Amino acid sequence: MKRRDFFAASVAAVAAASASSIVKADCTTDEWDGKSPNQSSKAKLRISSQIHIIPGDKDEDKFERMRKWGIEGVELSGWHTNDPDYWKRVITDNGLTPSAVCWGSHNGDLCSDVVEKRQQGVDDLKKALEGAGKIGCTGVIYVPAFNGQTKLTNQEIRKVLMDTFPALAEFAAECGTNIILEPLNRGEAYFLRQVADGAAIARDVNNGKGIGVMGDFYHMSIEETDMMGAFISAGSYLKHVHLAGGTTDPRRTIPGQNKTRFVEGFRGLKYIGYDKFCSFECGVRGDKEVEIPKACEFLRREWELAVI
Amino acid sequence: MKRRDFFAASVAAVAAASASSIVKADCTTDEWDGKSPNQSSKAKLRISSQIHIIPGDKDEDKFERMRKWGIEGVELSGWHTNDPDYWKRVITDNGLTPSAVCWGSHNGDLCSDVVEKRQQGVDDLKKALEGAGKIGCTGVIYVPAFNGQTKLTNQEIRKVLMDTFPALAEFAAECGTNIILEPLNRGEAYFLRQVADGAAIARDVNNGKGIGVMGDFYHMSIEETDMMGAFISAGSYLKHVHLAGGTTDPRRTIPGQNKTRFVEGFRGLKYIGYDKFCSFECGVRGDKEVEIPKACEFLRREWELAVI
Numbered sequence: 001m002k003r004r005d006f007f008a009a010s011v012a013a014v015a016a017a018s019a020s021s022i023v024k025a026d027c028t029t030d031e032w033d034g035k036s037p038n039q040s041s042k043a044k045l046r047i048s049s050q051i052h053i054i055p056g057d058k059d060e061d062k063f064e065r066m067r068k069w070g071i072e073g074v075e076l077s078g079w080h081t082n083d084p085d086y087w088k089r090v091i092t093d094n095g096l097t098p099s100a101v102c103w104g105s106h107n108g109d110l111c112s113d114v115v116e117k118r119q120q121g122v123d124d125l126k127k128a129l130e131g132a133g134k135i136g137c138t139g140v141i142y143v144p145a146f147n148g149q150t151k152l153t154n155q156e157i158r159k160v161l162m163d164t165f166p167a168l169a170e171f172a173a174e175c176g177t178n179i180i181l182e183p184l185n186r187g188e189a190y191f192l193r194q195v196a197d198g199a200a201i202a203r204d205v206n207n208g209k210g211i212g213v214m215g216d217f218y219h220m221s222i223e224e225t226d227m228m229g230a231f232i233s234a235g236s237y238l239k240h241v242h243l244a245g246g247t248t249d250p251r252r253t254i255p256g257q258n259k260t261r262f263v264e265g266f267r268g269l270k271y272i273g274y275d276k277f278c279s280f281e282c283g284v285r286g287d288k289e290v291e292i293p294k295a296c297e298f299l300r301r302e303w304e305l306a307v308i
Numbered sequence: 309m310k311r312r313d314f315f316a317a318s319v320a321a322v323a324a325a326s327a328s329s330i331v332k333a334d335c336t337t338d339e340w341d342g343k344s345p346n347q348s349s350k351a352k353l354r355i356s357s358q359i360h361i362i363p364g365d366k367d368e369d370k371f372e373r374m375r376k377w378g379i380e381g382v383e384l385s386g387w388h389t390n391d392p393d394y395w396k397r398v399i400t401d402n403g404l405t406p407s408a409v410c411w412g413s414h415n416g417d418l419c420s421d422v423v424e425k426r427q428q429g430v431d432d433l434k435k436a437l438e439g440a441g442k443i444g445c446t447g448v449i450y451v452p453a454f455n456g457q458t459k460l461t462n463q464e465i466r467k468v469l470m471d472t473f474p475a476l477a478e479f480a481a482e483c484g485t486n487i488i489l490e491p492l493n494r495g496e497a498y499f500l501r502q503v504a505d506g507a508a509i510a511r512d513v514n515n516g517k518g519i520g521v522m523g524d525f526y527h528m529s530i531e532e533t534d535m536m537g538a539f540i541s542a543g544s545y546l547k548h549v550h551l552a553g554g555t556t557d558p559r560r561t562i563p564g565q566n567k568t569r570f571v572e573g574f575r576g577l578k579y580i581g582y583d584k585f586c587s588f589e590c591g592v593r594g595d596k597e598v599e600i601p602k603a604c605e606f607l608r609r610e611w612e613l614a615v616i
Contacts, residue, residue: 028556028567028568028569029569030569030571032571032572032615033571033613034612034613034615035615036615036616037572037575038616153461153462154461154462154463154498155462155498190462190463194502194504194505194508196502196504196505196532196533196534196537196538196541197502197504197505199533199534200502200531200532200533203533223508224504224508224541225504225507225508225511225541225542225543225545226504226507226540226541226542226543228540229504229537229538229539229540229541229542229543229576230504230537230541231537232534232536232537232540233504233532233533233534233537233538233541234533234534234537235533235534235537237533248336259336260336261336261337261338263338263340263341264340267345268537304342305341305342307340307342307343307344308344308346308616
């Protein structure tokens with residue numbers, strides 16, 4: 001078949017996609033003609049951490065250390081959303097701010113090839129969104145399917161998301177939170193590996209209302225060719241960032257413990273005026289009392305070095 | 309299965325990917341610490357066009373108009389590579405420069421689910437690369453598969469490329485040219501829709517030696533969330549650009565005839581210091597003698613307005 005025939009055949013498919021959702025990329029705006037869209041002056045490095053990474057017997061002990069080390073945000077796990085009142089109170093009483101909920105795929109139910117399983121996936125995600133909204137979280141981090149969790153092809157998974165997510169993202173927005181798509185690397189999830197792809201799904205679903213994307217420096221170090229480009233592509237759809245070193249030894253460790261640099265990515269975050277959280281999801285080698293504050297200092301230096 | 313188990317299970321797959329090819333994204337360089345990687349001073353808007361778009365009875369008439377209108381580059385079709393000596397001579401004798409060869413998928417043979425067809429795909433592409441190299445073209449624009457041309461899933465298509473392309477890209481480099489992957493929109497080709505994905509394939513195949521990616525403003529207007537981010541992700545892998553208006557009426561027309569702006573994309577091209585060709589692949593409404601030079605002027609103004 002010739003190229004031209006494909007153009008004709010595809011008009012309907014593209015029109016369907018563009019009627020509802022293609023907003024920014026057609027670039028009909030003159031907002032930035034002759035002036036820079038560089039939003040650096042608005043950008044802030046706000047460090048967060050998953051709770052379990054922080055040493056301390058009680059939650060309060062952990063929170064005290066986080067405050068001392070300048071870690072402002074608390075990233076929660078799925079089970080925390082079962083007791084939203086407690087977590088909202090204990091976090092804010094300790095002078096911190098909830099960031100995102102690291103939820104995952106829940107067996108990939110929502111995108112299962114077994115159609116009967118999908119409703120459970122929807123219900124579980126709704127419950128997490130409800131709790132996340134009450135706690136005041138930016139969103140619920142969602143992985144459509146880890147490798148092996150569904151027999152659907154990429155196209156079929158995307159269709160399930162397009163069918164299911166407009167209502168779910170609307171629900172998230174009503175809860176005051178977001179579904180946050182997490183691109184992973186090919187070894188963990190072949191569907192959704194790049195930040196720009198996640199951003200395009202968020203746009204196509206609901207033009208970003210109640211749905212966004214995140215970037216994880218570890219996965220990005222495998223899948224992206226340029227960290228700055230990836231974050232600029234995410235733009236206003238970017239709701240969260242995971243901090244971890246890349247694939248050099250030791251792998252996926254806390255920033256500064258392997259050779260991975262953060263300057264290139266931070267340039268992108270600065271350009272889009274990112275002021276949401278960058279959160280530790282990583283291992284720590286050695287004494288956490290020493291290594292975690294050292295990582296925070298390292299990141300602050302990287303942020304300063306990120307000139308656009 | 310828990311997230312942690314996936315981390316463990318995936319180490320082998322990721323290690324395989326990273327050993328050969330993950331270079332830039334792990335960001336271990338300190339090249340740009342504290343200074344900007346902005347390459348604007350190196351960037352140039354060099355306009356090219358597919359020959360058939362230009363009015364004129366003979367090739368020489370077309371080339372004369374191109375020179376007059378400031379169109380420096382000539383984009384060829386696949387069949388031109390059958391007579392490389394003629395095309396090299398006639399283009400350069402007329403003071404122009406060959407840009408890319410628009411080749412397509414050749415029925416998707418190379419990625420066919422019918423294994424026996426694949427060798428034909430390889431042979432055809434090699435022949436085109438040989439001709440393109442002789443003419444002095446930047447590369448041969450290649451689409452792995454239009455929708456319907458293969459039953460392989462995205463993962464399977466990617467694997468075929470990873471198996472086949474290291475030798476093919478090496479061959480392209482020996483010919484002095486490149487395989488140029490073209491991301492299209494979902495209506496034409498579901499596999500490979502974003503520029504960053506194409507760039508990652510080029511990196512994974514051969515770290516960019518003999519293989520690169522292109523961006524087409526029309527397809528990008530459907531699939532990308534940010535033109536600047538997409539081009540920065542392409543970086544040094546970017547070998548060619550197609551110029552066409554996006555989906556607003558009239559669709560895929562010559563720049564300036566619909567509402568599509570080019571400033572955002574040009575910002576990305578400037579940032580990466582792009583100095584290869586931007587080439588018309590589009591329809592033209594009205595009198596070509598008036599509309600084509602008008603489009604060139606429009607693009608030059610857009611280029612000036614693209615401030616980083």
